[in-house]
Amino acid sequence: MTYRFSAPMTGLKPSxxxxxxxxxxxxxVISFAAGNPSPDAFPSEELGELSARIFAGxxxxxxxxxxxxGYMPLRDAVTQRLKTQNIGREGDMTVITSGAxxxxxxxxxxxxxxxxxxxxxxPSFIGALNTFRSHGLKLKGVDMDGSGIVPESLESALKxxxxxxxxxxVPTFQNPxxxxxxxxxxxxxxxxxxxxxxxxxxxxxxxxLSYDGEPPPAIKSMDTEGIVVYVGSxxxxxxxGLRLGYVAAPAPITEKIVVAxxxxxxxxxxxxxxxxxxxxxxxxxxxxxxxxxxxxxxxRDLMVCACARYLDADIIKPGGGLFLWGTLKxxxxxxxxxxxxxxxxxxxxxxxxxxxxxxxxxxxxxxxxSMPSDExxxxxxxxxxxxx
Amino acid sequence: MTYRFSAPMTGLKPSxxxxxxxxxxxxxVISFAAGNPSPDAFPSEELGELSARIFAGxxxxxxxxxxxxGYMPLRDAVTQRLKTQNIGREGDMTVITSGAxxxxxxxxxxxxxxxxxxxxxxPSFIGALNTFRSHGLKLKGVDMDGSGIVPESLESALKxxxxxxxxxxVPTFQNPxxxxxxxxxxxxxxxxxxxxxxxxxxxxxxxxLSYDGEPPPAIKSMDTEGIVVYVGSxxxxxxxGLRLGYVAAPAPITEKIVVAxxxxxxxxxxxxxxxxxxxxxxxxxxxxxxxxxxxxxxxRDLMVCACARYLDADIIKPGGGLFLWGTLKxxxxxxxxxxxxxxxxxxxxxxxxxxxxxxxxxxxxxxxxSMPSDExxxxxxxxxxxxx
Numbered sequence: 197m198t199y200r201f202s203a204p205m206t207g208l209k210p211s212x213x214x215x216x217x218x219x220x221x222x223x224x225v226i227s228f229a230a231g232n233p234s235p236d237a238f239p240s241e242e243l244g245e246l247s248a249r250i251f252a253g254x255x256x257x258x259x260x261x262x263x264x265x266g267y268m269p270l271r272d273a274v275t276q277r278l279k280t281q282n283i284g285r286e287g288d289m290t291v292i293t294s295g296a297x298x299x300x301x302x303x304x305x306x307x308x309x310x311x312x313x314x315x316x317x318x319p320s321f322i323g324a325l326n327t328f329r330s331h332g333l334k335l336k337g338v339d340m341d342g343s344g345i346v347p348e349s350l351e352s353a354l355k356x357x358x359x360x361x362x363x364x365x366v367p368t369f370q371n372p373x374x375x376x377x378x379x380x381x382x383x384x385x386x387x388x389x390x391x392x393x394x395x396x397x398x399x400x401x402x403x404x405l406s407y408d409g410e411p412p413p414a415i416k417s418m419d420t421e422g423i424v425v426y427v428g429s430x431x432x433x434x435x436x437g438l439r440l441g442y443v444a445a446p447a448p449i450t451e452k453i454v455v456a457x458x459x460x461x462x463x464x465x466x467x468x469x470x471x472x473x474x475x476x477x478x479x480x481x482x483x484x485x486x487x488x489x490x491x492x493x494x495x496r497d498l499m500v501c502a503c504a505r506y507l508d509a510d511i512i513k514p515g516g517g518l519f520l521w522g523t524l525k526x527x528x529x530x531x532x533x534x535x536x537x538x539x540x541x542x543x544x545x546x547x548x549x550x551x552x553x554x555x556x557x558x559x560x561x562x563x564x565x566s567m568p569s570d571e572x573x574x575x576x577x578x579x580x581x582x583x584x
Numbered sequence: 585m586t587y588r589f590s591a592p593m594t595g596l597k598p599s600x601x602x603x604x605x606x607x608x609x610x611x612x613v614i615s616f617a618a619g620n621p622s623p624d625a626f627p628s629e630e631l632g633e634l635s636a637r638i639f640a641g642x643x644x645x646x647x648x649x650x651x652x653x654g655y656m657p658l659r660d661a662v663t664q665r666l667k668t669q670n671i672g673r674e675g676d677m678t679v680i681t682s683g684a685x686x687x688x689x690x691x692x693x694x695x696x697x698x699x700x701x702x703x704x705x706x707p708s709f710i711g712a713l714n715t716f717r718s719h720g721l722k723l724k725g726v727d728m729d730g731s732g733i734v735p736e737s738l739e740s741a742l743k744x745x746x747x748x749x750x751x752x753x754v755p756t757f758q759n760p761x762x763x764x765x766x767x768x769x770x771x772x773x774x775x776x777x778x779x780x781x782x783x784x785x786x787x788x789x790x791x792x793l794s795y796d797g798e799p800p801p802a803i804k805s806m807d808t809e810g811i812v813v814y815v816g817s818x819x820x821x822x823x824x825g826l827r828l829g830y831v832a833a834p835a836p837i838t839e840k841i842v843v844a845x846x847x848x849x850x851x852x853x854x855x856x857x858x859x860x861x862x863x864x865x866x867x868x869x870x871x872x873x874x875x876x877x878x879x880x881x882x883x884r885d886l887m888v889c890a891c892a893r894y895l896d897a898d899i900i901k902p903g904g905g906l907f908l909w910g911t912l913k914x915x916x917x918x919x920x921x922x923x924x925x926x927x928x929x930x931x932x933x934x935x936x937x938x939x940x941x942x943x944x945x946x947x948x949x950x951x952x953x954s955m956p957s958d959e960x961x962x963x964x965x966x967x968x969x970x971x972x
Contacts, residue, residue, distance in 0.1 A: 197810045199783075199836050200749075205694045210652075210843045217651065235644040243647070244639030251632030256623040259631070259823035263605065264598075294682060294827075294849040301848050306593045309720075310698060327847030332697075361588075395587075422585045435647035437854040439682075448587050455598045459715030460689050461682040465853040466825035 204310065204332035211322050212549040220543050226576035228563040229543040231371065231518055233432050234495075237488045237566075239475065243435070246474040250467065258466045264458045266292025266442070267469035273476050274428070274442050282417035283426055289450040293457065294464045296401050296429035296441035300364070301327040302460070303397050303425045303443060306452040308333050308361045315353055315363040315394070317345060319550030319560065321371045324364055324399065335552035336360070342512070344370075344377025347384040354392040362395050368411045369402040372550045372562040373521040374514025379412040390421045395449075401429040402517035404485045407493040411516065422446040430472055432518070433485050438468035492518065492566055498573050499565040506581030509561075518566040521547075524584070529557040536583050542576045592698065592720035599710050600937040608931050614964035616951040617931040619759065619906055621820050622883075625876045625954075627863065631823070634862040638855065646854045652846045654680025654830070655857035661864050662816070662830050670805035671814055677838040681845070682852045684789050684817035684829035688752070689715040690848070691785050691813045691831060694840040696721050696749045703741055703751040703782070705733060707938030707948065709759045712752055712787065723940035724748070730900070732758075732765025735772040742780040750783050756799045757790040760938045760950040761909040762902025767800040778809045783837075789817040789829075790905035792873045795881040799904065810834040818860055820906070821873050826856035880906065880954055886961050887953040894969030897949075906954040909935075912972070917945040924971050930964045 213229065220227035250258055265271065275290045284290075293299040300323075304314065310332030316325065318337035328335060336357055339349035344367060354360060365385070367377035377385070389396050398415045416426040430440040443453060457463070475481065496513075499520055503511045510523040524530050534546035547560030565573060601617065608615035638646055653659065663678045672678075681687040688711075692702065698720030704713065706725030716723060724745055727737035732755060742748060753773070755765035765773070777784050786803045804814040818828040831841060845851070863869065884901075887908055891899045898911040912918055922934035935948030953961060 197834070199695075199834070201694055201840055202697045204697075205840050205844060208843055210839075211846050217649075230649070232649050235648060238644065238647045240639065240643035240647065244636070244643060247635050247639050248632070251628065251635050255628035255632060256626065257825075259626045259628060259825045260623060261605075261618070261620050261819075261824045294853075297847070298849045305718075306589055307587075309590045309592075323847065323850070326843075330693075330844050330847045431649075436649045436850075437645075437647045439849055439851070439853045446585070446587070452589055452593050455596055455714075456593060456718050458599050459685070459711065459718045460848065461686045461827055462711070462824075463827070465682075465827045465856055467855060468853055 204330055208326065208329055211326055213322060213545055216543055216545065225541045225543055226568060226572045227543040228565070228568060228576060229545050230564055230567050232567045233436060233518070234491060234566050237491055238435055239479070239484055242475060242479055243471060246471055246478065250470055250474065254470065258470050262463045262466045264454050264463045266464060267466060267473060270469045270473040273473055275444070278444055281414060283414050284444055285419065285422060285446070287447050288444055289447040290442055290444045291450050291454055292464050292469055293441045293443055294461055295431060295439045296399060296427045297323055297327070299427040299441050299443040300324050300397060300399060302453045302456050303427065303449070304328055304333065304362060305331050306449065306456050307395055311359065313357055313360045315350070315360055316552055317365060317370065318552060319372055319547055319558065320364065320552065321366055321399065322549050325552060337552035340373065340375060342375060344375060344381040345385050347381065347388060350385060350388055354388060354394065360394050362397055363389055364397045364399065366399045367415055368400055369405065369514055369517025371402070371517065372519055372545070372547070374512050374517055374519050376411050376515050382412060382415045383418060386415050386418055390423055396424045397427060398424050399427045401432050404433050405489055405492055405518070406516040407489065407496055408515045416444070425449060433488060434472055434475060438471065439465065440468050440472050495565045495570070495573065496520070498570055499563065499577065502574050502577035506578045508581065508584050518564055520563045520565060522561050522563060524559040527559050530559050530561045531557070533583060534561065537580055540579050540583065542579050592718055596714065596717055599714055601710060601933055604931060604933065613929045613931055614956060614960045615931040616953070616956060616964060617933050618952055618955050620955045621824065621906070622879060622954050625879055626823055627867070627872055630863060630867055631859060634859055634866065638858055638862065642858065646858050650851045650854045652842050652851045654852060655854060655861060658857045658861040661861055663832070666832055669802060671802050672832055673807065673810060673834070675835055676832055677835040678830055678832045679838050679842055680852050680857055681829045681831055682849055683819060683827045684787060684815045685711055685715070687815040687829050687831040688712050688785060688787060690841045690844050691815065691837070692716055692721065692750060693719050694837065694844050695783055699747065701745055701748045703738070703748055704940055705753060705758065706940060707760055707935055707946065708752065708940065709754055709787065710937050713940060725940035728761065728763060730763060732763060732769040733773050735769065735776060738773060739776050742776060742782065748780070748782050750785055751777055752785045752787065754787045755803055756788055757793065757902055757905030759790070759905065760907055760933070760935070762900050762905055762907050764799050764903050770800060770803045771806065774803050774806055778811055784812045785815060786812050787815045789820050792821050793877055793880055793906070794904035795877065795884055796903045804832070813837060821869070821876060822860055822863060826859065827853065828856050828860050883953045883958070883961065884908070886958055887951065887965065890962050890965035894966045896969065896972050906952055908951045908953060910949050910951060912947040915947050918947050918949045919945070921971060922949065925968055928967050928971065930967050
């Protein structure tokens with residue numbers, strides 16, 4: 197039987213990274229490919245202890261259906277936490293989502309119809325790009341430099357491209373480049389989007405993981421017009437397997453998100469929500485984050501040093517997050533390098549998968565430093581260096 | 585600021601039932617409204633014990649990212665279980681979803697573009713209807729009688745309505761009517777859909793909860809053409825809060841579902857998946873289901889008896905599931921009855937919310953018997969009887 201699929205799904209391929217994940221689970225592969233946090237950063241013991249308490253005291257609650265908006269104590273805790281970063285305006289509402297991924301997806305699908313245009317950084321997070329594609333949205337890349345989105349490129353798109361509904365941005369420790377948008381640029385981007393009536397989806401999964409001082413305030417914290425949808429995540433600071441994220445946005449938008457979420461998964465796993473709340477209530481999340489930071493700071497430095505020593509490529513040293521972006525010097529396309537590395541059992545992600553244009557090529561590549569061991573970082577980068 | 589939303593989301597309202605859920609959490613309300621399983625049916629102790637084992641032995645695994653397709657041992661266990669019911673063909677694939685709701689949503693969105701038509705029973709499950717609406721799909725209701733979908737009505741739609749892509753059906757202990765499609769009708773429905781090239785989404789969350797003998801085999805078990813997408817759930821036999829469902833369908837369809845799911849929530853909460861698998865591995869799921877059955881069988885009988893004694897309405901006695909469907913005798917519309925009942929602090933769901941036509945009215949109403957206590961069933965039905 198030949199099946200007919202929806203127009204956007206007909207051509208869409210699985211994320212190259214999720215597919216790589218299958219290869220990199222082989223034990224003899226050194227993987228810089230995933231975006232996984234280190235298992236050493238999971239508060240496993242604390243979560244195990246809290247889990248026992250939850251099953252002893254509120255099993256009937258966590259096993260039953262819950263509200264689509266999320267577990268109220270967790271929503272309140274997130275809202276309070278965001279308030280300390282000046283995130284959240286009068287009339288905003290926080291809803292819990294099944295990972296930040298769902299927050300991005302829901303925001304896009306309540307705001308856009310098939311054929312509408314989403315602006316994004318070039319390169320950008322493939323998980324977001326693919327979800328936009330899966331809904332038939334068109335992607336238009338905007339240039340970045342070391343300070344983030346280039347305002348001239350953004351304004352040129354805003355002026356000339358019809359039906360732009362959203363700018364999707366990861367302004368802090370961006371995935372894949374590690375670049376952080378400067379304060380000045382954040383102000384310019386916000387002003388331009390307000391001028392042209394475009395909603396900003398600000399995706400901030402890495403903001404807590406800073407290694408060289410605090411990043412600039414969130415774009416959302418400067419929003420006076422109510423045009424920023426802020427998406428956050430517990431994946432990088434507690435656990436990704438729990439699938440917990442959140443959206444903080446003006447209530448008219450979050451109310452639509454709730455309606456769409458009802459039809460998508462009814463609500464996010466209650467056990468995950470209660471567990472995260474209990475962790476925030478009974479342990480010091482900031483102290484835990486500080487430990488994650490120290491671990492990743494060291495790994496970032498290790499990888500930067502190994503690259504300086506072995507790898508003849510331009511490297512952007514990220515101020516936070518989980519990724520280091522490299523650019524090959526004597527080629528336009530990193531795909532051949534990627535394939536030769538896989539042959540040598542070293543995996544990373546070729547930069548082209550992060551491009552809004554699926555036919556585009558780039559000499560860039562992404563290296564993850566949170567997941568590999570210290571030894572693997574040294575050995576893997578040395579192998580990569582030998583291939584250049 | 586005035587926000588513009590996507591065309592399908594602009595008019596869509598939250599599910600009346602999910603909204604009712606907020607009212608019915610008030611302690612003095614007798615609620616026949618929800619579709620919640622009884623907390624007495626949760627294997628809380630067993631799950632608590634398994635949870636401790638999981639955190640002791642595989643915390644690093646359940647807290648990390650997983651594969652989009654789902655936790656392989658759970659996928660295998662589900663596939664094996666379905667095989668005992670003759671569900672699953674050569675070349676099929678089982679994927680784990682975040683509740684059956686996500687399975688229905690993903691199947692619809694990989695198979696349909698906005699504007700395409702979904703056929704459904706009249707009345708049908710509102711959670712499915714709303715997810716179809718949220719993607720801009722058009723609903724066309726097909727008539728039912730006590731034996732399920734009326735083949736003449738189905739064929740008339742298939743012949744005359746353009747762009748039909750899917751028939752959505754809950755053939756066993758249907759939500760909201762409790763009606764079970766006969767074997768003969770299943771064969772006819774399958775044959776008609778095959779003839780007109782329409783995919784069937786067979787949603788079977790209640791199949792295990794039979795009180796008067798086994799229901800007919802799943803439509804999927806008779807499918808020789810590969811046109812049935814089977815959606816199942818752990819919500820009614822283990823726990824809804826875990827958000828665990830699955831889709832078993834021909835691989836070309838499930839592969840697209842996996843790509844769409846990547847962009848939606850990356851994967852289903854791993855803890856939930858592992859917990860369900862451990863429960864199936866270390867306890868006897870069929871024995872547990874037998875206990876649920878006994879509990880709900882008794883409650884079904886209690887409610888049927890109370891209706892016979894107090895309620896002057898036509899009642900369909902369901903052979904399984906969680907719902908009893910009533911029809912008022914001297915009116916076309918149950919909304920006034922619904923509102924008067926709420927004033928008396930008794931909640932149920934007016935039948936009109938289950939209609940594919942949002943402007944439609946019906947004298948029907950849905951009563952849930954799994955969640956209320958035995959006392960509440962007697963008292964609540966007596967109050968309702970006084971209102972007729």
